[in-house]
Amino acid sequence: MRGGDHRLTRRMAAWDSAWTRRLLPPVEEAAEHTKLWWAAAVITAAGGGWRGRRAAAAGVAGMAVAELSNGVAKQLVERRRPPQEWIPHDDVEDRPDSSSFPSGHTAAGVAFTVAVAPSWPWAGAACAVPTVLVALERVHSGAHYPSDVAVGAAIGVAAAGLVRVAPRILIRPVG
Template structure:
């Protein structure tokens, strides 16, 4: 029990610290990141660019990226959020106006983080050079979700784990289907 209490306390402190970040850089960069991440637009655009400019390798990378993202969205939003009800960080923790525009669904896990990590991790083995462009926007999506008060850091971490598992599942699926 003490371990869970310590984790909750750390989660609260980190949420408050990241939400209170008042850097002009963050205030300019994070709102467009939020807009791009809504409805996975950022990752659909990346997949379209890969498919259009990367030949067969690009189309394969785009396809596995989208598949990984779809599995992550299913696991995080349709399964985990239904099983685990967790409130969003309290508005009092968030010292800026972004807190007004938050979803009503469970905070746990972050579907945005799950989709971002799943896309990046699924693309990496297919086209490592294209995947090299994914970590920065992926990290910014997770940071933005905490800064905006939509998630606790542990929600983002859980989303990342779901994203990694989703990418692994998508990457393994052809081998599993062929061996069975």
């Protein structure tokens, strides 16, 4: 598995098309510090009435659970970022110093998107596009291996699921 992870990282980092040079750097900038998802929450809440407010609240809650879970996972698993010599472009200089495993950007994006979707499917579908772009960008920039992104996505799905079922569990009558 490690060999495939390494080969896929090198292949994705070597993408040199016009769309990757134009699209992925702004996506990365927007995703820093979850700015993209906070903006999506504001737009969803402001433009979607009660459904939008409910979707935005679920998305923010999912993102918060994912961020907490991802932070714990990063403390438990120390993994170096992909080697700089594998990354043939300048984005490699901007990589974080923290553990590569798992991808927090991906966890937050997937959690937000998956948590929004049950309340407002169209908003969830709209959020899926930048979520996928963020995941691709994390490997292209050399910040993560594909397996880091996959585990980040799994954390995001689990966080969104927890946000969805937690109210039912907490409000359930005893007895």
